[in-house]
Amino acid sequence: MDCQIAQTLLDTYLDGELDPVRNLEIEEHLHGCARCLQSSSDRRVIRHGLKTESLYFKAPPDLQRRIQRSVRQAAKVEAPSRWLSLSWIKIAAPLAAAGLVVLLLVPFFNGPSSDELLTQEVVASHIRSLMANHLADVPSTDEHTVKPWFNGKIDFSPPVSDLAKDGFPLIGGRLDYLKNRPVAALVYRRDKHVINVFVWPSDNSAPSTAPIKTQQGYHVIHWDSAGVNFWIVSDLEASQLAQFADLLKSSLAPPPS
Amino acid sequence: MGGKDKLERFERAILPHLDAAYNLARWLTRNEDDAKDMVQEAYLRAFKFFDGFHGVDGRAWLLSTVRNTCFTWLAQNRRSQATTAFDEEIHTVDEDAMNPSTLALKSGDVEMLKKSLDELPDEFREIIVLRDLEEMSYKQIAQVIDAPLGTVMSRLARARGRLKQILCSRLKEKS
Numbered sequence: 140m141d142c143q144i145a146q147t148l149l150d151t152y153l154d155g156e157l158d159p160v161r162n163l164e165i166e167e168h169l170h171g172c173a174r175c176l177q178s179s180s181d182r183r184v185i186r187h188g189l190k191t192e193s194l195y196f197k198a199p200p201d202l203q204r205r206i207q208r209s210v211r212q213a214a215k216v217e218a219p220s221r222w223l224s225l226s227w228i229k230i231a232a233p234l235a236a237a238g239l240v241v242l243l244l245v246p247f248f249n250g251p252s253s254d255e256l257l258t259q260e261v262v263a264s265h266i267r268s269l270m271a272n273h274l275a276d277v278p279s280t281d282e283h284t285v286k287p288w289f290n291g292k293i294d295f296s297p298p299v300s301d302l303a304k305d306g307f308p309l310i311g312g313r314l315d316y317l318k319n320r321p322v323a324a325l326v327y328r329r330d331k332h333v334i335n336v337f338v339w340p341s342d343n344s345a346p347s348t349a350p351i352k353t354q355q356g357y358h359v360i361h362w363d364s365a366g367v368n369f370w371i372v373s374d375l376e377a378s379q380l381a382q383f384a385d386l387l388k389s390s391l392a393p394p395p396s
Numbered sequence: 397m398g399g400k401d402k403l404e405r406f407e408r409a410i411l412p413h414l415d416a417a418y419n420l421a422r423w424l425t426r427n428e429d430d431a432k433d434m435v436q437e438a439y440l441r442a443f444k445f446f447d448g449f450h451g452v453d454g455r456a457w458l459l460s461t462v463r464n465t466c467f468t469w470l471a472q473n474r475r476s477q478a479t480t481a482f483d484e485e486i487h488t489v490d491e492d493a494m495n496p497s498t499l500a501l502k503s504g505d506v507e508m509l510k511k512s513l514d515e516l517p518d519e520f521r522e523i524i525v526l527r528d529l530e531e532m533s534y535k536q537i538a539q540v541i542d543a544p545l546g547t548v549m550s551r552l553a554r555a556r557g558r559l560k561q562i563l564c565s566r567l568k569e570k571s
Contacts, residue, residue, distance in 0.1 A: 150553055154527065156534050185560060188509045189528040198418035202432055206414065206439045207407070213443055214403040316400040 140168045145175045153182055254349065257370070260317050262357050265335045265372040268313070268324065274333065275311025275326050285312040289323050297323035297338040298367065300390040307334070307383050317370070327383070334373040334383060341368040351377055360384045364391070406446050409454040410439070416455050416530055417462045423525045424466040424518060434469060438462040456532070456539045463522060463540060470518055505567065512562040520555035527552055 145168045151157045152165045169176045188194075268274050277288040286299040292314050301309040307327045315324040315337065322339040341363045348362040358377045361370040362384070369387070373380050417438060422431040438461045442449075449457050513521060526537045538548045 147553075150556060151549060154534070154552075181560070182556070185509070185556070185563065186528055188506055189513070189524065191506045191509075193506060194510055194513070195415075195529055196419045196422035196431070198414045198435070199428070199432070202418060202435065203411070203414055205432075206436055207411065209436055210406065210439055210443050211403065213440055214400075217444075 140164045142168075142172060142175055145169070145172065146178065149175070149179055149182060153179065153186065257318060257361075258352050258354055258359050261335075261337060261359055261361075261370045261372050262354050264315050264317060264324070264337070265333075265357060266355075268315070268326070268335055269333060274313065276313035278311040280309050280311075282309060285309065285325065288312060289314075293321045293323055293339075295323075295340050297325065298391045299325060300387070302327065302383070302386050302390065305386050307386065329373075329375050329379060329383065332373055332375040334371060334375060334380070336387070337368075337370040337372075339368050341366050351381060353377070362388070364388065402443075402446060406443055409449070410442055410446070410458050413455040413458050417458055419529060420459055420462050420522070420525055421466055423513070423521055423529075424463065424470065426514060430469070434466050435462065438465040441465065453536060453539070455530075456536045459526070459530075460540045460542065467518070508566050508570070509563060512559055512566055515562055516555060516558060519551065520558055523548070523552050523555050524559060 145165055148157060148161060148165055152162065157165065169179060277285055279285050279288075280301065280303065282299040282301045286296065289297055289312065297312075299309070299312070303309065307329050309325065310328050310333075311326045313324050313326070315322050317337055317339070320339065322337050325336040325338065327334040327336065349360075352359045357372055357374055358380050359370065359372045360380060361368065363369070369384075371380065371384055371387070373383075375383070414435070417435045418431060421434040421438070422428065425431045425434055438458070442458055442461045445461075451457060513524060516524070522541070523537065526532045526540060527534075532540070534545055534548050534552075537552075538545050541548070543551075
C-alpha cells in the first residue's frame, strides 16, 4: 500500500469501518511510514478533542417536559380519528384474532356506541396490564398506601378500599389511560384471577348501572355513582364479579346517617 | 386506545434520544432557542409519522427528522455568512496530511476546535457531529442524511480535511 491510498483510507480505518484485509494492510503501512503515522496521530488528536464533553450540547432540563407535553397534546388530538388505523390493528392482532374480527366488523354493521368502544378499551387495558409487569405501579395491599400514591398523578382522588376480608384482596394501583385521559386503575385479586377497577370522575350526575358485558372472554361491569365512573373487568366468573361489584359499591357508599 | 399505545411506544423508543436530537439541532442552528424549537417541531413530526417507524434504531430515525427540520429552517433563515461554501464535488487531496505538522491540542484549544467546527458549512458540520460527537456508524449516518454510503465517506473525508485546515490556521494565528 502506498501513501496515497493509505491517506485516503486513514479516516475509514480510524473509524473502524475498514474491511479486515485493508485493515491489516494499512496497519502494516503505518508501521513503516513515519509521515502517515504522524498524520494518523494528528487525526486522532482532532477526534479526541471533538469528544470533549463541552462540545456536546445536552438538552436543557426543561426541554424534555416541554416536548412530552406537546407530544401528549398531539396524541390527544389525534386519538379519536385513529381507532381504525393500521397501528391500532397491529396492536390488537396479537391480543386475539377472534377479537380482531369482531372489532373490524362491528363498526361496519353496527356503528359502535361510545359504551361499546369504552368496553373494548377497558378490556384492552386489562389485557395489557397482565403483560410484562405492568399490573401495578404501586404494589401494595394497603389502601392507605395506594390512595395517596395517586396524588399529583391524576386530578382526582380515587376511592380505594381493601376487600381482603371478603376474599378480594387489593394488590395495588397504577396509572392508566382511558378515553384519552389518565385514570386510576385499582387492582384486586380473587384466587388466580386479576380484577382491574378503572376509576375516573364522571360527567354524569345521575347514577346509572349497566348490565354485565362479556367480551373476548372477559366480563365487564360498569356504573356511575356520586360523580365517579367505575369500570370493572376480569376473567373471573360473571356471578363472582357481580358479587365483587356489589361489595365495592357498598364499601364506598357513604355510611348511613 | 391506539393513541395511548402509540404514545407509550413513542415515549419509550424516541424520547430517550432527546440529547442527541438537541445536540444536532444546536450545532445546526448555532443557538439555543432555535435548537429547542427545532427539536420540538421534529418530535411532533416524528410522532405524527411514528407509524412509519418499524426499525430498531430510534435515534437514527429521530435524527433524520431533526436534520430535515433544521435544514428547512436553515434554508429559510440562511444567514449571509462568510462560511466557505459546501461543495461535494471538488476533490482536493489533503496536502496538509502529506506534509504533516504536529498537532497538539492543549486544554484551551478545545474552544478553538469548537469555533472551527462552528465555521464549517452545514453539511460538513452535521456529518462530523453525527460521526465524532454522536459516534454513529457510516450506515446509521447514511440513514440519517438519506445518502448512499459512498457519499457519507467522501463527505466525511472532506469535512475532516476542512476542519483540520481551519483549526491549523487558527492555531497558527494564535502562535
